[in-house]
Amino acid sequence: MDPTARCTGCGRPRAECDGCARELDPPRFCPTCGTRLAVVVTPAGYRGRCREHGPVVTGRS
């Protein structure tokens, strides 16, 4: 499966949204399944966790 099939800003398929999340915003939705992520902000940045896929997105602040 395409690991970036979903927009992390709104959870819609990439075919419908080509990424509306801003560069510095934490991802809100799993890029694989579009489920809303539990986002944890850490001193080093942030980490998004999907119920299905575990920690799927990490980033810098």
Ligand SMILES: [Zn+2]
């Ligand atoms: Zn979007």
Ligand SMILES: [Zn+2]
């Ligand atoms: Zn997922």
